[in-house]
Amino acid sequence: MNATSATRMNRRLPWTTALALLATAAGQAGESPGLGEPLAPDEVAALDFTVLPDGRGLPAGEGSVGEGARLYAARCLACHGEEGRGGINDELAGGAGSLAGPAPVKTVGSYWPSATTVFDYLRRAMPYEAPGSLTADDYYALTAYLLYLNGIVDADARLDARSLPAVRMPNRDNFDHGWPPDAAEGG
Amino acid sequence: MSDDHGRDDAAGNGLLHRRLFLKAGAAAAGLLCATARGETREPWMRAPGAGMSAAGAPSPHVTLERVGVSSRPGTTGSGVSRTPLEQLDGIITPSRLHFERHHSGIPDIDPARHRLVLSGLVDRPLAFSLDELWRYPQVSRIQFLECSGNSGAMIAPTPPSGSCGEIHGLVSASEWGGVPLGVLLEEAGLKPGARWVIADGADAAVMSRSVPLEKMLDDAIVALSQNGEPLRPGQGYPMRLFLPGWEGNMCVKWLRSLRVTDRPALTRDETSKYSDLGADGRATLFTFPMGVKSLLTSPSAGLTLGPRGVYQLSGIAWSGAGRIRRVEVSADGGRSWADAQLDAHVLPKCLTRFRAAWRWDGGPAVLLSRATDETGAVQPARAQVLAGRASNSFYHYNGIQAWAVDDRGQVSNVYV
Numbered sequence: 001m002n003a004t005s006a007t008r009m010n011r012r013l014p015w016t017t018a019l020a021l022l023a024t025a026a027g028q029a030g031e032s033p034g035l036g037e038p039l040a041p042d043e044v045a046a047l048d049f050t051v052l053p054d055g056r057g058l059p060a061g062e063g064s065v066g067e068g069a070r071l072y073a074a075r076c077l078a079c080h081g082e083e084g085r086g087g088i089n090d091e092l093a094g095g096a097g098s099l100a101g102p103a104p105v106k107t108v109g110s111y112w113p114s115a116t117t118v119f120d121y122l123r124r125a126m127p128y129e130a131p132g133s134l135t136a137d138d139y140y141a142l143t144a145y146l147l148y149l150n151g152i153v154d155a156d157a158r159l160d161a162r163s164l165p166a167v168r169m170p171n172r173d174n175f176d177h178g179w180p181p182d183a184a185e186g187g
Numbered sequence: 188m189s190d191d192h193g194r195d196d197a198a199g200n201g202l203l204h205r206r207l208f209l210k211a212g213a214a215a216a217g218l219l220c221a222t223a224r225g226e227t228r229e230p231w232m233r234a235p236g237a238g239m240s241a242a243g244a245p246s247p248h249v250t251l252e253r254v255g256v257s258s259r260p261g262t263t264g265s266g267v268s269r270t271p272l273e274q275l276d277g278i279i280t281p282s283r284l285h286f287e288r289h290h291s292g293i294p295d296i297d298p299a300r301h302r303l304v305l306s307g308l309v310d311r312p313l314a315f316s317l318d319e320l321w322r323y324p325q326v327s328r329i330q331f332l333e334c335s336g337n338s339g340a341m342i343a344p345t346p347p348s349g350s351c352g353e354i355h356g357l358v359s360a361s362e363w364g365g366v367p368l369g370v371l372l373e374e375a376g377l378k379p380g381a382r383w384v385i386a387d388g389a390d391a392a393v394m395s396r397s398v399p400l401e402k403m404l405d406d407a408i409v410a411l412s413q414n415g416e417p418l419r420p421g422q423g424y425p426m427r428l429f430l431p432g433w434e435g436n437m438c439v440k441w442l443r444s445l446r447v448t449d450r451p452a453l454t455r456d457e458t459s460k461y462s463d464l465g466a467d468g469r470a471t472l473f474t475f476p477m478g479v480k481s482l483l484t485s486p487s488a489g490l491t492l493g494p495r496g497v498y499q500l501s502g503i504a505w506s507g508a509g510r511i512r513r514v515e516v517s518a519d520g521g522r523s524w525a526d527a528q529l530d531a532h533v534l535p536k537c538l539t540r541f542r543a544a545w546r547w548d549g550g551p552a553v554l555l556s557r558a559t560d561e562t563g564a565v566q567p568a569r570a571q572v573l574a575g576r577a578s579n580s581f582y583h584y585n586g587i588q589a590w591a592v593d594d595r596g597q598v599s600n601v602y603v
Contacts, residue, residue, distance in 0.1 A: 031324045036305070036313030036374050043314075044306040047444055049393050050385045050452050079261045088260035100468030104577050106459060111470075114453045121455035124393035125291060128262060131391050175462070179399055179473035 051120040055165030058119065061136035062160035065153065068145025071138055075127040084108075084149045093149035096170065109150025113175050115167035118143045140164070197525035200518035201546035203497070205528055253284055255353040264292025264391075267334070269356030272484045276501065278530070278538040279329070280359035282414045287421050288334050288357065290456075291392035294441055298425045301389065303371075303409065307447035310376030317411070317425045323366040326408060328431055330536045331505045333358040333477045335434035335461050339581030341588075342573060346600040351487035354600065355588070358505070360538040363429045365410035368403040372447070380449045386428050389443035396437045397451035398430065402475070406431050409442060432507030432536035433475045434583075436461050464577040476507035479566050480585035481514055481541070481558035492596030495549035500527070503538045506560035511539040513559040518545055520553035520589065520603050527556065535561075552592040553603060569602060 051057040072080075081087030084107070085094050095105030104110075108118060123139045125131050134142075140159045147153045147167060159167075197204045245251055251274055258266030268287045270280055298317045306312040337357035340347040347354055377400075384403050388394040398407070410418065410429040418424040423440030430437050436456055451457065457472060464470045481504035486492060504511045510533055515524040527541035541556070558566045569586035591601040 032370050032374060033319075033322045034374060035319040035322060036311070036315055036371070037319075039304065039306070039312040039314050041312075044304065044312045047304050048306065048446060049387060049444075050395065050446050050448075052448065052450065053453050054450075089262075099464065099470075099577070100466070102578055104464060104468075104579055106464070106579075108459075112455075112459050113472075114458070117453050117455055117458055120395075120452065124395060125391070125455075128265075128291065131291065131393070174469045175458075176469060176471045177473050178463075178471045179475055 049120070049124050051116045051123075053114040053116050053165065055116060055161055058116070058161035058164060059136040060161065061140055062158050063137045063139070063141025063144055064158045065141075065144045065148040065155055067137075068141035068143070068148070071134070071142055072145050075134075076142070079128065084146060092146055096151070099171070099174070107150065108146050109152060109170065111171050113169055113172045115143070115147060115152070115169055116165055118146055119164060196546075197543075198517060198519070199523035200552050201548055202516060202518050202523075202525040203544040203546055205544060251281075251284065253286070254350060254356060262291075265290055267357065269352050270359045271350070271352040272356050272358075272482065272503070273351040273487045273490065275484070276540070278360050278503070278532055278534075278540050279414065280361060282361065282416065282419055282422070285332075285359040285361060285413070285422060286334065286357045288336075288435065289390070289421075289440075290394050291390050293420045294390045295420070296389060296425060296441060301425055301441075301443070303426060303442055304444045305371060305375040305447070306444065307385075308378040308381040308449065309372070309447050310378060311374075313371075313375045315371065320366055320409060320411060320426065323370060325364055325411075326367055327362055327364050328406070328408060328429065328536075329360070329362045329532075329534050330429075330431045331358055331360040331477075331538050332429070332435050332438060333505070333507075335436055335477070335582045338480075338584040338586075341569065341584050341586060342576070342579070342581045346602050348488070348600065350489045351482060351484050354488070355482055357435070358503075358538070360505075361413045362415065363408065363410045364412035364415075365408035365426070365429065368407040368409060368428075368445075371409065371445075372403060375447075377447065381447045383448050383451050385444075385446040385448055385452045385454070386437070386439040386442060387444040387446075388423075388439045389441040393443075394439055394456065395452065395454040396439055396457055397448075397454060398428070398437055399473075399475075400447070402430055402433065403445075430475075432477060432509075434461060434477060437475065461582060463582055464580040466575055466577050468577075474583060477505075478583060478585040479506035479508065479511075479558050479560040479564045480504065481511075481556040481566055482588050483516070483554055483556050483590055486554065486592065486598045487590055488598055488600045490598045492547055492592060492598070495547050497544060497546050500543045500545050500554065500556075502527075502541055502556050504541055504556070504558035505536070505538050506558065506562075506564065507536060508560050508562045508564060509535045510561040511541075511558055512561045512563075514539070514541040515557045515559075516541075516543045516545075517555040517557075518552050521555050521587075524557065547592065547596070549596075550594055553601065554590045554592065555587055555603070557587050 079089040084092030095107040095110030144159045253268040255269040302314045334357035427440040483502040485501045514527040527543040530540040572586040589603040
């Protein structure tokens with residue numbers, strides 16, 4: 001047994017505790033071996049990419065529209081085009097007012113309901129060839145630039161964990177919810 | 188095309204009662220008795236054949252591959268491959284032919300390092316290794332998986348060309364085996380206010396969807412096996428989320444993290460992509476179950492009938508709400524319908540194979556199928572599906588499919 005697995009065993013719940021927990025579980029949980037390894041808060045945080053619309057999950061850091069423009073030119077332009085338009089991949093800007101017309105153009109500005117989604121997605125998945133290779137400051141800056149391209153923030157805007165969730169997306173009130181099945185409230 | 192039903196017809200333009208089809212089959216089998224006794228050997232019967240092999244391969248006479256394989260511009264790993272539905276029978280999709288939809292390629296995961304983490308609104312954040320999950324209670328689910336974008340080409344003003352698989356092949360069915368999510372969530376202990384679970388994959392895009400807690404506690408599993416073997420990398424090895432009957436994008440592959448929250452995260456996929464835009468500019472989020480749907484797979488577009496005579500129509504039907512109750516078929520573009528026969532395996536939230544006998548008289552025909560599920564939901568016409576939708580709103584398309592047969596026997600996609 002190496003040091004790592006010894007540590008893992010020590011951190012497991014005592015067997016008697018696991019049995020007590022399982023006694024309250026329904027159905028097949030009674031057959032559960034109770035092998036889950038407890039995690040410390042910092043271990044959980046390191047694995048947690050989710051940013052919620054109210055800003056929970058956003059890291060420390062900040063970025064400006066200007067910094068975002070420079071990063072965009074270096075890392076994003078090849079696929080997404082000048083100023084987020086006309087690239088070989090998704091349109092990121094424009095489309096305002098098009099959704100109810102004959103040819104809707106769904107972009108960050110015309111469609112996305114929450115500004116936090118921009119940061120969340122960039123940090124998970126972009127740049128495509130090297131996701132996660134930028135800093136939190138970089139992702140705030142790119143988020144600011146994409147919102148600027150859509151006329152949602154000013155050219156001198158800086159975004160951080162406090163200001164980003166406060167950004168009001170233009171299309172946010174035009175969503176209904178299919179779940180729960182009887183819900184009809186806006187997003 | 189004749190509207191007159193013959194004595195043995197179940198509906199117009201040659202749809203037959205099942206008993207006639209069986210009688211015709213018996214007559215053909217009788218011919219086999221006419222050969223001389225014990226003399227004829229084909230060449231492959233004159234020496235022992237090949238030996239055993241470690242990995243079974245398809246017959247060299249069978250070319251069976253995924254179709255419509257494509258990726259987004261500038262990427263190699265963000266795209267789709269589709270199941271060749273027209274070449275398959277039964278209800279189980281061979282694992283190697285199961286459709287794929289990846290958002291940043293297939294990760295090469297070391298199973299010894301991979302862990303599934305439960306966190307958020309739980310009493311005890313927990314991590315599970317693959318070996319540990321194999322010790323948990325396992326369940327089997329023989330069910331379909333359908334991409335919400337399947338059949339999306341059918342919103343086009345003119346019928347798309349391509350085979351049945353190229354148009355509709357983002358649906359497959361498998362036996363999925365794994366651990367009920369409820370067991371793992373019970374072990375972690377849910378805190379008050381827990382309503383949603385954010386699922387992340389271990390791919391390069393950290394693909395992410397918000398799943399209602401009710402679904403997780405109902406029939407969701409962490410799938411470890413598909414059709415009896417460990418998941419293949421393209422299906423999420425070593426583990427994926429499987430949510431019976433719900434849109435495929437939510438069944439996050441390479442499952443790495445489940446974070447319990449009080450609200451959905453509004454991830455990029457569940458907002459900007461897998462949402463339904465209406466013609467009025469309003470959109471609906473969180474439309475999870477896949478609607479009742481059916482397709483004739485044989486014949487279907489691109490195939491050509493042989494001589495006139497009796498053919499077996501065959502297809503698949505499914506519903507995210509439960510079992511298929513009924514499938515009707517038409518050979519006259521919907522003027523008359525006959526009940527198709529369902530194969531023995533009618534399982535909830537699974538493909539159901541249906542069949543009907545049809546006598547092609549050599550003239551034009553338009554073949555349709557229409558499914559009804561156990562909740563009474565009836566598969567809608569294409570026009571019903573598109574009513575009220577934006578012009579580019581292609582998710583959740585489940586309209587009735589029409590295949591036209593011309594007087595040369597060539598089959599093509601048509602709108603009726």
